[in-house]
Amino acid sequence: MLVSQLLLPVYTFTFLFGLPANILAFCTFCRKVHRKPTPIDILLLNLTISDLIFLTFLPFKMKEAHDDMIWTMPEDLCPLSSFMFFSTIYISTLFLTGVGFERYLGVAFPIQYSVYRRPRYAVISSVVFWLVGGLNLSIVYIVPFLPSNSSSVNGSVLQPSEKICYNNFTQEQLNILLPVRLELFLVLFCIPFLICGFCYINFIKILSRLPHISRRRRLRAIGLALGTLVVFAVCFGPYNASHVVGFVRAESEDWRDLALIFSTLNACLDPVIFYFSSATVRSAISGFVKGIREKVHVLKCKTIQSCS
Known part of the structure; x- marks a missing residue:
């Protein structure tokens, strides 16, 4: 299957690169x-x-893509993995928006923000983001238990030997699922994206007028703002667009899995944002790379000595 052939290498690359970077x-x-x-x-x-x-x-x-999108693992893992997979996508959009909002307040209202800047507000916001993302994506657990009088799935009978995880739905299920997906598009993508766009565009305008910031630091901050907006649009836009198209056409679009490729890559791109956002992360990465180089140098010296 073409879809699985495209998904598997992207999933594998994201896992191999994103896991150590995020750790x-x-x-x-x-x-x-x-x-x-x-x-x-x-x-x-x-x-x-x-x-x-x-x-x-x-x-x-990755296992699902390897098996040509047929679910061969225990059935209980299907809703759990789908819930974690999709909910963290939207939770990431909320936290990216929170980061953008915090940056905007820091440059737009530096004095007022320094007075009211408290870590507990960020903790409260984080709890709200986790709850909003988790509750909205609870539909993943609800859909399989919706009553249905139809034996067909998206117009075709589901064969007993086939087990598709969260991708084939009866018409009754689609009647509930499609409006929820539209709500996800509006509430968890459009609103965060508009807020993020407003914050970063004004962030760039304000930085452009500040004379006391070095040119290098200004360009790095502007590049980070533009990069975050591009990541937001490219990674989350296609998948959320499938919600709108599916709602209009009253069906679950087949190309949703392909759109997920961009959302998956976000786990690799976020560490890039971390690198430019935090001097501590840059220092940690520099120290890690330096340590690797020193170990490689020691190994080379030992090899040369043993060969001689």
Whole structure:
């Protein structure tokens, strides 16, 4: 199947690259939050946790893609893996929006924000983001138990030997699921994207007018803002667009799995945002790379000595 052939290498690359990068970011933010918590670090830590949960359950999707999208694992793992997979996608959009909002307040209202800047507000926001994302995606558990009088799934009879995980729905199920997907598009994608766009566009405008910031620092901050917006649109836009198209056409679009490729890659791109957002992360990565180089150098010296 073409879809599985495309998904499997993307899932594998995301897992192999994203897992160590996010583990490094997680350890770095944990130390920083423990030492001196700041709102931006708390938000980035939660974003990292969301990505790590996503990557933890990604192997189930890798196995599914390897089996040509046929679910061969225990049935109980299907709703669990789907819930974790999809909920963390939307939770990431909320935390990316929170990071953008925090950055905007820091440059637009520096004095007022420094007075009211408290880590507990970031903790409260994080709890709200987790609850909103989790409750909205609880539809993954509800849909399979909706009453249905139809034996057909998306117009075709489901063969006993086939087990498709959260991809074939009866008409009764679609009548509930499609409006919920539209709500996800409006509430968990459009609103966060508009807020993120407003914050970063004004962030860029304000930075462009500040004379006391070095050109290099200004360009790095502007590049980070533009990069975050591009990541937001490219990674989450196609998948959420499938919700709108599916609602209009009253069916679950077959290309939703292909759109998930971009959302999956977000787990690789978030560490790039961490790198440019936090000097601590940059220092940790530099130290990690330096340590690897030193070990390689020692191994080379030992090899040369043993050969001579």
